[in-house]
Amino acid sequence: MPWLWSTALFWLSLAVPAATAGVSKLDSNRLQWPLFTTLDPPGFSCDLPPALDPAPDGLPAATEIFSGDEAILRQVARLQALVRIPSFSYDDTEPENDPRWQVFNQIHDALQVLYPNVSLESPGGLVVLLLLLLLQLLLLLSISPRTQLSIARHTRMTRNTVNSFGLVYAVQGTNASLRPFMLTGHQDVVLVPDPPFSGHCDGHRVWGRGASDDKNIVTAILSVLEHLLRGAGTISKYLQDKYGPQSMAMILDEAGLGLQLLQGNTLYALPSVMEKGHVNIYIDLTARGGHSSAPAQHTGIGIMAELVAAIETNVTYEPQLFSGSPIHKHLICQARNGSEESDSNIDGHGFTERMIVTSDQETEVSHVSPTSGRVWDLFSGTIQHTFAFENGLVVPVGESMTGNTDTRHYLNLATNVYRWAPTRQGWSQNIHAADEAIEMRAHMEGVCFYYNLTRNLDASDV
Numbered sequence: 001m002p003w004l005w006s007t008a009l010f011w012l013s014l015a016v017p018a019a020t021a022g023v024s025k026l027d028s029n030r031l032q033w034p035l036f037t038t039l040d041p042p043g044f045s046c047d048l049p050p051a052l053d054p055a056p057d058g059l060p061a062a063t064e065i066f067s068g069d070e071a072i073l074r075q076v077a078r079l080q081a082l083v084r085i086p087s088f089s090y091d092d093t094e095p096e097n098d099p100r101w102q103v104f105n106q107i108h109d110a111l112q113v114l115y116p117n118v119s120l121e122s123p124g125g126l127v128v129l130l131l132l133l134l135l136q137l138l139l140l141l142s143i144s145p146r147t148q149l150s151i152a153r154h155t156r157m158t159r160n161t162v163n164s165f166g167l168v169y170a171v172q173g174t175n176a177s178l179r180p181f182m183l184t185g186h187q188d189v190v191l192v193p194d195p196p197f198s199g200h201c202d203g204h205r206v207w208g209r210g211a212s213d214d215k216n217i218v219t220a221i222l223s224v225l226e227h228l229l230r231g232a233g234t235i236s237k238y239l240q241d242k243y244g245p246q247s248m249a250m251i252l253d254e255a256g257l258g259l260q261l262l263q264g265n266t267l268y269a270l271p272s273v274m275e276k277g278h279v280n281i282y283i284d285l286t287a288r289g290g291h292s293s294a295p296a297q298h299t300g301i302g303i304m305a306e307l308v309a310a311i312e313t314n315v316t317y318e319p320q321l322f323s324g325s326p327i328h329k330h331l332i333c334q335a336r337n338g339s340e341e342s343d344s345n346i347d348g349h350g351f352t353e354r355m356i357v358t359s360d361q362e363t364e365v366s367h368v369s370p371t372s373g374r375v376w377d378l379f380s381g382t383i384q385h386t387f388a389f390e391n392g393l394v395v396p397v398g399e400s401m402t403g404n405t406d407t408r409h410y411l412n413l414a415t416n417v418y419r420w421a422p423t424r425q426g427w428s429q430n431i432h433a434a435d436e437a438i439e440m441r442a443h444m445e446g447v448c449f450y451y452n453l454t455r456n457l458d459a460s461d462v
């Protein structure tokens, strides 16, 4: 009787052998920080870089374009259109000729209608990215810095379909010697038996699978591009061979812990600078067979249930706070701001949490992306500017996360890899559950963030 035991191992992906015969308590004293590389210099004290206002580029402010009833209703319609397409991905989809892939054609058709300015198809594929995106369903945006002022004059945009359903939108910059940055999101949603794809808007929220994870982000990014790419123009040839190891200034994907307001006046922005690894453990049990009308005292099912219970009881991880780890740095920032809520925070960060993952590939713990240096300062400065509020402080600090994102497939493309959906905690709900929803005010803030970020990156030479 085969049985899949699928668990998420936070700090320990490689410390646990795949065969779990003889389950016993892990000796956490063996563990040392750093278990993985951190790219920051030692001596973190949570000094904030300055907030970064993109206003000097002279473009209209985010609120001029992305606020008001008309703008909100346009975003509702864009999000609904994607949410209403049941773009499930399955564990057992065949790589080729599986009719269940066809729904992604509907997504592509919808994108073409919703975002005509960013939907110009160009011939040819991206060889390098094709390898990276094998079997992935990604919407991948690559925008070179210093692009948008020129974009308004001549659209330098290409859309490539990779591996049938992956999409790569690329905007070539005017200065080809600068590295691009990459915004990514995914088109698929997880399967539920009773799919709720209403896309219903109750006046505040849009409901439906994918409303938050991840069609919210896909819609936000594309809306920004759709605006910035006003005016049709010639498609310049995409520099296919431009991409390679360390070619991106920054990669920003979904996930992370969003924004958390503590004590009413400190808003923590918690992008993930690292991901745990994971491994799936399979147990094969061979038991004596027989007729079900006369089962043995202890059946295969019973033995397997015992094994599962033994693993649940014995494979637990005590919270450990390693000096220099992202969580430690987060707590330093909170301590510096006199927050008393740090304990609940530690609990919330999933040292002991488990996540059921369905992939059966082993993923190693990622490197820890920098929380200092020019790229981080630009990212942090944009967050501080975008979410600034009266008498309050916005503190971006790197965090770690329990789940895995698609960034694991392109860690070699950039040093600065962040996973962060610019969404306040509590403003989206029930991701991966039957009644997923996103508040439109969260979506609109996200759109403004991507708009500000694109402009700041455009104006910088990182």
Ligand SMILES: *[C@@H]1O[C@H](CO)[C@@H](O)[C@H](O)[C@H]1NC(C)=O
Pocket (backbone or CB within 6 Å): 053, 054, 055, 060, 061, 062, 063, 385, 386, 387, 445, 448, 449, 452
């Ligand atoms: C950046 O985003 C915020 C919205 O959160 C907006 O109020 C601000 O004006 C934006 N900055 C610019 C220059 O548009």
Ligand SMILES: *[C@@H]1O[C@H](CO)[C@@H](O)[C@H](O)[C@H]1NC(C)=O
Pocket (backbone or CB within 6 Å): 175, 176, 177, 178, 461
């Ligand atoms: C392009 O970027 C490089 C590297 O920052 C810089 O040396 C060069 O002057 C830039 N060229 C233009 C035309 O801005």
Ligand SMILES: *[C@@H]1O[C@H](CO)[C@@H](O)[C@H](O)[C@H]1NC(C)=O
Pocket (backbone or CB within 6 Å): 117, 226, 227, 228, 229, 230, 231, 232
């Ligand atoms: C797309 O481009 C057209 C033509 O230039 C422009 O009128 C329109 O405003 C653009 N769309 C958006 C959403 O900005």
Ligand SMILES: *[C@@H]1O[C@H](CO)[C@@H](O)[C@H](O)[C@H]1NC(C)=O
Pocket (backbone or CB within 6 Å): 023, 024, 025, 309, 310, 311, 313, 314
């Ligand atoms: C946990 O492991 C111990 C031995 O290390 C064993 O005695 C105990 O029964 C296990 N717990 C369960 C629920 O099997």
Ligand SMILES: *[C@@H]1O[C@H](CO)[C@@H](O)[C@H](O)[C@H]1NC(C)=O
Pocket (backbone or CB within 6 Å): 046, 047, 048, 333, 336, 337, 338, 393, 395
């Ligand atoms: C909060 O922490 C930041 C650095 O993260 C610091 O600049 C700021 O002064 C602190 N605020 C208070 C009120 O302590």
